[in-house]
Structures are given as structure tokens and as C-alpha cells.
Amino acid sequence: MSRIRRGYEDRFRALLRRARARRLEQGVQWLVARARHLSASDGMSPADALAQVYEQLATSKPFQQSASQPVPVLFLCDVGLGGLARWLRAAGYDAAWQPDIADDELLRQAKQAQATVLTTDAMLMERRLLRDRIIPVFWLPPTLGIPEQLALVFREFGLTVRGPRCMSCGGELRRGAKEALRDRIPPRTYRWLDEYFVCSRCDKLFWHGTHWRRIVEELAALKPGGGRGTSAL
Ligand SMILES: [Zn+2]
DSSP: OHHHHHHHHHHHHHHHHHTTOSSHHHHHHHHHHHHHHHHHHHOOOHHHHHHHHHHHHHTSGGGSOOTTSOOOSOEEEOGGGHHHHHHHHHTTOOEEEOTTOOHHHHHHHHHHHTOEEEESOTTGGGSHHHHTTSSOEEEOOTTOOHHHHHHHHHHHHTOOOOSOOOTTTOOOEEEEOTGGGGGGSOHHHHHHOOOEEEETTTOOEEOOOHHHHHHHHHHHTSOTTSSOOOSOO
16 A cells, blocks of 8 residues: 555656646655545545545646647557557557566666656665656556556647547557558458558557447547546556
């Protein structure tokens, strides 16, 4: 729990700093105390109470993210966020994820690629490169499901759903000529579908099948400006 609390403290601090609040640390402790009070009075878990206090604060006027911040060119997801990486790609954003990458290597790659790190690990946030914002980072509460993670990232960076990228690697999808791809397309699909896409990075073949349509529907259900998304991702 203390890790989750530390993660939230960091986010409270970032929000207060953004709103140019004075007496930063006092404000952070006041918000933590408010969550503790909420947890005791409403019987919700400490993590849920922190999430609720954060949500209320983040969606109130002075704390809303300015739309001017640039969209990250690449999200680097930590080991626990493979599902989020796939959905970011489906929503049109490049996201890298390796299942067993060490923290040092993650930070090295993020620095080199000028990527924005997404993490649920409050301990990772203590690393100097992240703490001093040399590498941009966004911490996600580990208690959230993928739709909620996605909605938070969308709100934080002011994202909108774009044309999909490759779900496997995040590469750009290019339209491929049906005839040239004939031997890679299952015969049944070939008969009824004319549009095909090939990943420019890993060469994987995609088409708009039922799985794709479900993804598009799920993404369309993402509420603009954050909030809870759908639950079926
Ligand atoms: Zn690919």
C-alpha cells in the first residue's frame, strides 16, 4: 500500500505544481489525509479512496491538463503494462513493451528513444532519471484495469483515437495490394475481403475482421476527456 500511496503523492504533487499551488508538500499531505478520511468514513479501500481524491482533483478546473503538451512519439510500457501497450497501438500510438526488461535497460531505451515511460511501479519512480523528469514518466495506479489505464493515459496526454498501428509491435500499417499478398491470406478471407494492411516494421498482415471491429467499438466507447471506459478490453 505504501508504494501506491507514494505513487499518488507524486501525482498529487505534479497536479499541484501544474496549478502553481504554493506550499506543495502541505497540499500533498492534505490530499492524502482526505483520502484516509474518505476510506474510513465510506469503507472503501485506501487505494480506491486515493483514486477518487485524485479523480476529483484532476477533473476540477484549475488542475485540468493543458492541451498544449506534445503527444509522446513513443510510450515505453513497463513489464506490467503489456495489455495497455497493445491497446495504445490499436488506438494509433506507438508503444513498446518487453515482458522481462530490467529497469536499467528500460530507462536506457527510454532515454535513447526520447520515449515517455508508463509504469505502475512507484519504486521505479524513485530513479533519478524519472524523479528529475529527465525522462518523461506517467505513473498509473496498479489497481486499475486496462480500460481505466487507457482512459487515464488518454486524458493525461490529451489523446484521441487515431487509425490503428500494428497491435504486435506498434509499427505503422500500410495498405497492401491484395494480389501481391494472395499466398498470405486465408482463402476464405480472400474471397470476401479486399482491404489488407501490412506492418511496416514487422511485416505482419492485418485485415478488418471481427476481432478488429470489436477493437474499434471498444475504442469508440472511450469517453473523451477520460473517465471510465468500457470493461470488455
Ligand atoms: Zn508490427
